[in-house]
Amino acid sequence: MKILVVGGGGREHAIIKKLRLNKSVEEIFAMPGNGGIAADATCVPIGAKDIDAIVDFAVSNKIDYAVVAPDDPLALGCVDALEAKGIPSFGPTAAAAEIEGSKVFAKNLMKKYSIPTAEYETFDDCDKALEYLKGVNAPIVIKADGLALGKGVIIAQSIEEAEEAVRSMMLDGKFGKSGSRVVIEEFLTGPEVSVLAFTDGKTIRPMVSSMDHKRIGDGDTGLNTGGMGTVAPNPYYTEDIAAECMEKIFKPTVAAMNAEGRTFKGCLYFGLMLTPKGPKVIEYNCRFGDPETQVVLPLLKSDLFTVMRAVTEERLSDVSVEFEDGCACCVILASGGYPESYGKGYEIWIPEDIASGTYVAGAEIKDGKLATSGGRVLGVVKTAATLEGAVNGAYEMANRVKFENSYMRHDIGARALAAHNGGK
Numbered sequence: 001m002k003i004l005v006v007g008g009g010g011r012e013h014a015i016i017k018k019l020r021l022n023k024s025v026e027e028i029f030a031m032p033g034n035g036g037i038a039a040d041a042t043c044v045p046i047g048a049k050d051i052d053a054i055v056d057f058a059v060s061n062k063i064d065y066a067v068v069a070p071d072d073p074l075a076l077g078c079v080d081a082l083e084a085k086g087i088p089s090f091g092p093t094a095a096a097a098e099i100e101g102s103k104v105f106a107k108n109l110m111k112k113y114s115i116p117t118a119e120y121e122t123f124d125d126c127d128k129a130l131e132y133l134k135g136v137n138a139p140i141v142i143k144a145d146g147l148a149l150g151k152g153v154i155i156a157q158s159i160e161e162a163e164e165a166v167r168s169m170m171l172d173g174k175f176g177k178s179g180s181r182v183v184i185e186e187f188l189t190g191p192e193v194s195v196l197a198f199t200d201g202k203t204i205r206p207m208v209s210s211m212d213h214k215r216i217g218d219g220d221t222g223l224n225t226g227g228m229g230t231v232a233p234n235p236y237y238t239e240d241i242a243a244e245c246m247e248k249i250f251k252p253t254v255a256a257m258n259a260e261g262r263t264f265k266g267c268l269y270f271g272l273m274l275t276p277k278g279p280k281v282i283e284y285n286c287r288f289g290d291p292e293t294q295v296v297l298p299l300l301k302s303d304l305f306t307v308m309r310a311v312t313e314e315r316l317s318d319v320s321v322e323f324e325d326g327c328a329c330c331v332i333l334a335s336g337g338y339p340e341s342y343g344k345g346y347e348i349w350i351p352e353d354i355a356s357g358t359y360v361a362g363a364e365i366k367d368g369k370l371a372t373s374g375g376r377v378l379g380v381v382k383t384a385a386t387l388e389g390a391v392n393g394a395y396e397m398a399n400r401v402k403f404e405n406s407y408m409r410h411d412i413g414a415r416a417l418a419a420h421n422g423g424k
């Protein structure tokens with residue numbers, strides 16, 4: 001079988017490494033992939049948003065199955081276009097990807113189907129949004145409607161800051177078209193949990209839970225990033241909470257999408273906050289999370305390709321989706337300066353014995369050598385029987401990877417470990 005994976009980050013690297021374990025998989029193409037992924041797949045220099053070129057390549061190379069991983073091509077209808085040419089694909093249609101592509105759509109869906117989420121109002125008129133802010137208290141959360149690389153969310157600590165955020169999104173076009181509509185919502189508190197789930201629109205099979213670390217600095221300080229590390233499972237996500245989420249959030253969401261004529265097939269990502277009033281949805285993503293995938297898939301005992309095909313063929317109820325009992329930790333190494341400006345082109349040294357646990361996000365081959373090409377460069381992942389073992393192991397690996405001006409957080413998993421030990 002020839003497989004195509006659209007995307008080129010650490011998440012795609014994790015998907016590719018897992019797909020390779022299936023013996024029927026003969027060749028994997030990554031589009032565009034990256035210099036690190038090149039060790040595990042054939043990289044094709046076509047951008048993940050170039051839907052026409054992706055489909056042409058898939059047809060002329062007789063691709064048997066495609067996995068569309070990032071949000072942009074999903075929102076642009078990559079799965080619709082591939083399937084129209086008879087290429088079975090993993091991922092939602094553009095209509096279903098709207099659950100991530102528009103926060104207004106997602107919020108209205110939750111309201112209509114009574115799925116617990118923060119109270120909110122939506123606005124497409126800046127004056128009305130500013131008027132509304134006069135009647136609320138800080139902190140308050142302002143979200144750009146569309147895709148904004150995870151950066152379109154502002155937690156305003158004062159009403160002045162909220163007004164500033166609304167103006168920058170709606171008048172100054174800080175997030176382009178994404179910010180022409182905004183959601184203003186209640187500020188929630190509680191531990192955050194990421195739950196990725198396979199669904200074919202009929203059955204839903206949640207994966208092991210995880211915890212992201214979105215801020216750049218230790219102690220969750222500084223700017224938001226694409227994710228600086230993850231652990232799985234998330235110790236706050238108990239069996240009771242999982243059962244509650246299944247009944248109040250996961251099943252109702254799948255049913256709501258069906259009722260709206262937007263059946264969701266693929267990986268549905270639930271960004272949850274465990275508030276004092278119960279679990280609530282902070283966000284949906286229409287895809288595998290990054291860097292959650294790097295800790296979730298190494299713990300998957302079942303065969304990924306088998307599960308993905310079952311999703312596409314709407315027979316997920318027939319296959320088992322099982323996870324190891326152990327834990328995993330991913331530590332991201334970034335280029336110093338990220339998420340603002342940073343240098344590129346630094347040579348990367350990865351010791352041979354840890355290459356299999358290294359998931360490359362931003363690197364290219366330069367003069368025959370692996371060199372940095374992005375802000376988040378790579379993630380190292382360790383699985384172990386205990387969370388402590390996974391965290392310590394991941395940091396041992398992280399300390400052995402070298403490139404100039406590298407940066408990592410030193411507290412990935414610290415909060416999870418404290419929760420494990422009874423603290424908060």
Ligand code: AMP
Nearest residue numbers: 118141150153185186187188271282283
């Ligand atoms: P999102 O892109 O919607 O996941 O938001 C990014 C981050 O902002 C989340 O991971 C939360 O940490 C935070 N956040 C979003 N919405 C809220 C909210 N209503 N209350 C508190 N924090 C929030």
Ligand code: GLY
Nearest residue numbers: 212227289290291
């Ligand atoms: N880790 C959050 C995301 O993938 O959007």
